[in-house]
Amino acid sequence: MKKILIVGAGYEQIDMISKAFDMGHYVIVADADPLAPGFEYASESHIISTTNKEELLKLASEKQIDAVSYMITETPMESVLYISKSLNLPGPSEESVKASQNKNEMRRMFEISEVPGPxxxxxxxxxxxxxxxxxxxxxxxxxxxxxxxxxxxxxxxxxxxxxxxxxxxxxxxxxxxxxxYLEGQELNIVIFVQNNRIELLTISDRERHPTKSFGVALSHRFPSKYYSDALYHEIRSLCEKIIKSLNISNGIVYPQILLKDNCLYVIEVGERIPGGKMKEVFKLATGYDLVELQLKLSLNEEIDLEKINQFKVYKSVFIDFLTAKPGILDTGKVLKAEGIEEARNVPNVIEANYFVNPNEGLEIRPLNTASDRFFYVITAGDNINQVIEGNKESQNKISFVVDKSSEVNR
CATH class of the missing domain: 3.30.1490.20 (ATP-grasp fold, A domain)
Structure with a gap:
């Protein structure tokens, strides 16, 4: 049994905490929120801010941890780097952390490495x-x-x-x-890097509304409708430049790339497991669990993809988010939800669930940021048209009755 410190215990970190526990490890978590939902899934928990690197290092040293990790949010990256360097453990690269904390620094690094961007x-x-x-x-x-x-x-x-x-x-x-501002097709790229080599790579379309709720993804589609062998090799070559620029030898890397007039531009890059259900896209498209891969990298384990647990692979994956405007949902506190079980029984549906934490009270909020997305439906199969139709059919079975008098505009 190894001791793993996971920095962050929010709703989206529960998957990593649970996975580490299921893998047989002793899981220590830290978060500033005394009511962090991930606490109940851990072996032990500590109320420490994810940015308080000195206190986190003190905890890590006292507990004699074997690994430190994080996922989805970039906020803990500086602390994780500090701990990993101090205790000689695997962690994110210094260059990657600098880039994540400062977009200007990221652009400067990319200019030096001739990585194209706006x-x-x-x-x-x-x-x-x-x-x-x-x-x-x-x-x-x-x-x-x-x-x-x-x-x-x-x-x-x-x-x-x-x-x-x-x-x-x-x-x-x-x-x-x-x-x-560049107008074009946004592409989500997820790559698994081991020993300076890209071992897995997925390319999916990131769809958003053309004018409203700028930047918020409303759906993900795999494979990209622009996919070709030539595009794959071009993106792979660009990603090799990115990981070299950020000095990433082992890790999960999430570049967001824009395709415009047959040219590629890098918009953002994060050395982290992505949120917004992108890890589900990767798992369904490749058969590998990003959380398991990240934990094994954190433990400095050599990963043989042929021997690791693999899940069913689908040729097509579609994720759609149900939201307030520009989506179809009304804002306000949810009084009643109908049709969710029926939606889950539609052919090709993998998941249909709340994107928000249902234990914190269900409220459909105005769509300002990605965290305001309310519900999602994931469908997968061998035919993209059937997968998309199954997603629509599933959504049509779901309805929410809301108290419009409770509507809050933020």
């Missing part, structure tokens, strides 16, 4: 903006946040000040990135 400039609160150098539309975002927090698209100069104010509000470093 043009950008970094603005602090003291800087003045040269409007003559701006070409609209633009993307405005905090330099140190993810998950669409503080993210805006602006079409004209009159919208810029409000977007900048919002981005500065969410930036702990009070720095904002002004980025060229």
């Amino acid at each position: 043009t950008f400039q970094l603005i602090s609160e003291q800087d003045s903006i040269d409007y003559d150098k701006l070409t609209f539309p633009l993307v405005i975002k905090p330099s140190d946040k993810a998950g669409q927090i503080g993210l805006n698209r602006v079409y004209e100069p009159s919208q810029l000040s409000i977007a900048m104010e919002k981005a500065f509000k969410h930036s702990s470093k009070k720095e904002v990135v002004i980025e060229e």
Whole structure:
């Protein structure tokens, strides 16, 4: 039995905590929230902020841990790096952590390595903006946040000040990135890297509304409708540049890439298991569980994919999220849910469940960020059209009765 420290015990970290426990390990978790839902799945839990690296290192040293890990959120990365370096354990690379904490740093690294991306400039609160150098539309975002927090698209100069104010509000470093907006097909890439080599790679389409709830994915489709052997090899070559630039020798890497006019542009990269049900896409498409792979890497285990537990592989996977506008759901507290069991029994349905934590009270919120998505349906099979139709049929069986008087606009 090995001792694993998992930094973060939120709703989306439960999968890793449970998996580590099921693998026979002693699981220690830390989170600032005394009511963190992951605590009940752990061997022991500690109320420590995921950014308090000194206290976390003290805990890790006292417990003589064998591994430290995290998933989905990038917030704990600096702490995990600090612990792993101090105790000589596997962890994220320094370059990867710098890039995740500062989008300007990421762009600088990519420019040096000739990784293509949108043009950008970094603005602090003291800087003045040269409007003559701006070409609209633009993307405005905090330099140190993810998950669409503080993210805006602006079409004209009159919208810029409000977007900048919002981005500065969410930036702990009070720095904002002004980025060229590129219109094209967004692609989610998930790669498993071991010994400096890409061993698994998936390419899926990331679909969102063209004008509303900017940046929030409303569905994922595997394989990409643009998939070809040529595109696969081009993306693989680009990903090799990315992992070399970020000095990643072992890890799960999540690049978000845009395909525009047959050219590829890197929008974001994270050395982490992705959220938004992307790990489910990977599992259904490859047969491998990203959480298990990450835990084994954290334990410094050599992974032989031919010997590791493999799940059923599907040729096509489709995930659709049920949300408030631009989705079909009304906002407000949910009084009654109907048709969920019937939806789960539709052919090709793998999962149909709440995206939010149902134990915290069900409320359909306005769709501002990815965390505001309410429900999801996952379908998989060998025919993409049947898979998509099954998803639609499943959704049609689900309805929610809400108390509209409780509606809260955020």
